[in-house]
Amino acid sequence: MTFKFDPQHPFSCFVTHSESMKNTVQNAQRFAMFDVPLLIQGETGTGKDLLAKACHYQSLRRAHKFIAVNCAGLPDEDAESEMFGRKVGEDETIGFFEYADGGTVLLDGIAEFSLSLQAKLLRFLTDGSFRRVGEEKEHHANVRVICTAQMPLNQLVEQGKVRADLFHRLNVLTLNVPPLRERIADIEPLTEGFLQEISESLNIQKPTFDRQFLVYLQQYNWQGNVRELYNTLYRACSLAKDNRLTIENLNLRLPSNTLVSIEEFEKQTLDEIIGRYEAQILRAFYREFPSTRKLAQRLGVSHTAIANKLRQYGIGK
Template sequence: MSAAHILVVDDEPDIRDLVKEILEDEGYEVSTAENGATAREARRARRPDLVLLDIWMPDIDGISLLKEWAEGDGLPCPVIMMSGHGTVETAVEATRLGAYDFIEKPLSMAKLLLTVERALEADKLRRENIGLRRQARPVAEPVGRSDTVQKLKAQAQRIALHEAPVLITGEPGTGKEIYARFIHASSPRKAGPFIDVGVGSIARENSALELFGSEAGDKVHYGRLEQASGGTLFLDELADMAPETQAKLAGALENGSFLRIGGKEPVQVNVRVIAASHRDLETEVHAGRLREDLYYHLNVLPMRLPPLREHCEDVPELLTYYVNFFVDQEGLPYRNFTMAARNRLRNYGWPGNIRELKNLVQRLLILGGEEEITLEEVEAAISHVQPNRARDIGHIPLDLPLREAREQFERNYLLQQFKECDGNVARLAEKVGMERTNLYRKLRALGIDPKRAPEDE
């Protein structure tokens, strides 16, 4: 993984050179700027991980520059202000605008290094907390002791040592993001960010903006590709990406650089890309829905995740893991599966794989009363799931073109989930993992009125 990139902005050459030399000795990568104009250009050329910003400069003061950067998307990284003539009011204003800290000149290099280290660590924790709130499965590593899981973990650890792109495939709910995070955590890039992009949850017309960012004048919006700099970019459901964005991503992987929307100068790529899909991507390529060059760029290190029914011996351990998770993380009452209930679930087909198991555990903990989860309770829970699934899938004629069949499935799926959420769009968005604006757009595209009760459809 590359070292943290620090931008030092100061109009005094001696201070710039000294700070640059000391930071580089500590293993950081450092760029410098002597005034506001060159600082803007340096920030446009490459997203910094931290900025050391002097207050008094000839063309613009640091507070005004900080305010300019804080507008719109907010500060892209921690900013530490430096000044030899600072006041309490100046420090308060800098903090209000989002600066991490304020240090006085003459600089104490020991204090500077400690502040830099703490600022980078605080930013890393902030990003990790956002990621944990967003992801539904905060699993440190894949759960299971079967030969299947042990071989997959060993494969993931071998893959982690290399920089080449990874393509993870498997049925929905098999844990593709879990393995992507495990690869990242086992790699030399583990100290860098892990940025996950649910391609299907981004409106197709906004996908290039979200991924590559934009610039207009001095205003720069960093896309997910730059946010993942030095770390890993995880693209979930690759086949849902808009064709124009596919072309731009293929070009970025080929050339090692890309243009932001509205940009004129190339930005270097420094990420490890892991993509995932539950679809047969070769079929998507042959059907013209996925670019062949993008597929081959990403399919360097393929990894297939088997469905849970192929390693059902891991079900008891998964049940125990998710019971403990919901008790510890969500404060749900502890309940224990009886041996008969465990054995029934071990022999259940799990069409929804690990995601279905997790949701089943959560439902049983919430709705049950006794400490033990009985066989009868489990039978009732899985019999409630199976008829709905069979009914919804059975409504789709198998002679339809794939795109039409997928649209019918999406409509049936969202209608069923909408019913289970009692017509509450906010709960539906959380349940299906989509941003609410994109969900409204998807519902309307499928002819579902978000304002009408789902039973009326």
């Protein structure tokens, strides 16, 4: 994710060695210039909001407002007024769409809106027109809308949480942000960058760590993704002694399936046991390096050896 955000170079804060994340960032840079709704999907903590902000500052709307709205934080009875404004007698207020006229509005967690509110949003996305609550007069706002969702929106449509017509309206430009557990190659550069940022904020020397510490981070599942990694490293820095990070500082527990149990291997030979883990490792790395040449280069073996292994385990196309 993510070090300090620079509006002049909005995508410079994304530090990644992962092929999947590189593709996401490259697509985001292209999509930033298109003036149509954008959908960003990904688990919590993956950096969807930061990606949306980068798209705004890369766009022609950069000189105008960027408003981020937490959809879950809007009470249902107030959400329409917050979006479109309200008029009661002579008193009137404007909503965030009108306030951001010319700029960008991020709707973070679009599935949190009620179905009736989604219908009103769909109308606004169609032509930019709306009515304030308590008023019949039509208004218009020129806003680019970026929506985020933690689950693929088509699944939420099937669950009845998102209107199908809204999904089809949003499903034009879509970015899928991969979870951190599928971006093992990013753990090390993210750790280095976060430690630099954290040490500056704590006014301490940047802590050191050994290879075992890094491997432990790479084995952890990171359900909270990049945000959880940052918070974990912040806590570890606060607990570090002699400016050195240890696994104990992390206060994390690896899933039990990372621990070796003799019983689970039954009568398998050593070659069979190693092959089992080799296949898992190759599948994980192949998601990041779907080219046999890139994969061979990353793992430090010959292209022929990798091709044979992938064929042996049925990995790839």
